Amino acid sequence: MRPELEQDYTQYVTAKLPRLHRIAYQLVGDRHRADDAVQDALTTLYQKWVRVREVQNLDAYVHTMVVRAALNDRRRLWSKVLLWDRPPDVAREESASADVERQVLLRDALRALPDGQRTVVVLRFLCDLPVEEVAAVLGRSEGTVKSQTSHGIRALRRLLNVEDFFVLNGGAA
Structure with a gap:
């Protein structure tokens, strides 16, 4: 990819990443699986960036990609495998607001x-x-x-x- 296109892609992803991750996390309920879903969607976006960046509503297009990646993740058989009998404890502050x-x-x-x-x-x-x-x-x-x-x-x-x-x-x- 040409440097200017790669820079456009990087700027776009940097600006949208927190929202995309939040959406994926709410859909799959796990930070790591949300990271995977967002990464899958952004990898596909990178591969198609030359054509996709001219889409009329790019945000909606990318949003759809993340939602579909998150839903596809839930359909994979390995996503149902539990390695522990309960989720690991998450460290929290004593004085939770x-x-x-x-x-x-x-x-x-x-x-x-x-x-x-x-x-x-x-x-x-x-x-x-x-x-x-x-x-x-x-x-x-x-x-x-x-x-x-x-x-x-x-x-x-x-x-x-x-x-x-x-x-x-x-x-x-």
């Missing part, structure tokens, strides 16, 4: 959702995508997206015991 507590509660609740509902909820609310775009990214009908969004939100409310969640959130609705 309410923000951290809310994030952990929300992350755990998202992980408890079925794959389809979690994917739709993440795309709709974390990525702020409209129903039409989510349907296009996932190859589903808009009605299915709406239904899965509704079921996912209802399940999150139940899992989070909404009253407890709002108390942690400082009483904000």
Whole structure:
């Protein structure tokens, strides 16, 4: 690749990487697998950069690549292999703030959702995508997206015991 094209690619990826990783992490629930999904998508993007950089909505295109890479990762048989009987402990500060507590509660609740509902909820609310775009990214009908969004939100409310969640959130609705 020509140096100026490589520089464009590097600048684009550097600016978008945190958001792409956050999306992948919310979909797969594991930092390492999220890294793998983002890396797969960005490797493909690099290979196609000469043609792809002229796409009308490059952000949406790359976003779709990451979502599909994350979903493909979940379909691989090795992703279901557990090496331990429980996840390793993650080091945390003794004085966890309410923000951290809310994030952990929300992350755990998202992980408890079925794959389809979690994917739709993440795309709709974390990525702020409209129903039409989510349907296009996932190859589903808009009605299915709406239904899965509704079921996912209802399940999150139940899992989070909404009253407890709002108390942690400082009483904000």
